[in-house]
């Protein structure tokens with residue numbers, strides 16, 4: 001009788017999960033201007049001009065690069081912001097999410 005409203009709390013339920021992190025990966029293409037990529041890295045990913053230039057050149061040379069690592073919600077928002085800025089400027093610049 002006493003047990004009626006007592007919930008069994010399993011170990012699984014009480015364990016606090018470590019939130020996953022997501023890499024926002026910038027992809028190279030042949031048409032987006034270097035200046036625009038630098039602008040995106042400075043304005044959306046808060047890179048210094050030197051960091052932005054070096055990362056842009058690395059993406060240009062290797063094909064991709066990590067712009068930042070964020071929670072899922074923030075990473076999704078960064079991807080949406082890059083995609084919209086590229087669309088407005090008629091560049092095909094793309095970035096994708098990858099679980100860390």
Ligand code: TYC
Pocket residue numbers: 026027028029030031032033034037056057059060093
């Ligand atoms: N490859 C582009 C050019 O030569 C520059 C570029 C760099 C484009 C990084 C996209 O994510 C990128 N103009």
